[in-house]
Amino acid sequence: MDLSRTVGWFTMVYPLKLELTQGGDYGATLKSIKEQIRQIPDRGIGYGILRYLGDEITRRRLTKAENSEILFNYLGQSDCITGKEKIEIIQDISVGQLRDLRNSRSYLLEINA
Numbered sequence: 001m002d003l004s005r006t007v008g009w010f011t012m013v014y015p016l017k018l019e020l021t022q023g024g025d026y027g028a029t030l031k032s033i034k035e036q037i038r039q040i041p042d043r044g045i046g047y048g049i050l051r052y053l054g055d056e057i058t059r060r061r062l063t064k065a066e067n068s069e070i071l072f073n074y075l076g077q078s079d080c081i082t083g084k085e086k087i088e089i090i091q092d093i094s095v096g097q098l099r100d101l102r103n104s105r106s107y108l109l110e111i112n113a
Helices: 025-039 043-052 056-064
Strands: 070-073 110-111
Touching: 043 056
Parallel strands: 070 110
Antiparallel strands: none
């Protein structure tokens, strides 16, 4: 597949169940989550293939996994910022509503970072 003239970025969506440890050690919890995410085969790329092109049993099983309450959308990092440039933050501009009031939310909590 030739993607050389593609503009934009690709997003992978897949469900993920994280096991959280009990206790107040946030550093250990963060490390545990990081390690769980690193164990996902091929960074989750196979989920979409199996979800839509897999056999009937696999498709049914993966459909049930879509009832998530949290969406985490990591938009990546900016490689062009080296720390020497000053980032200008414009706060006084109204962009209007971010979501139409008639649009129901798909997730209880949505995090875009």
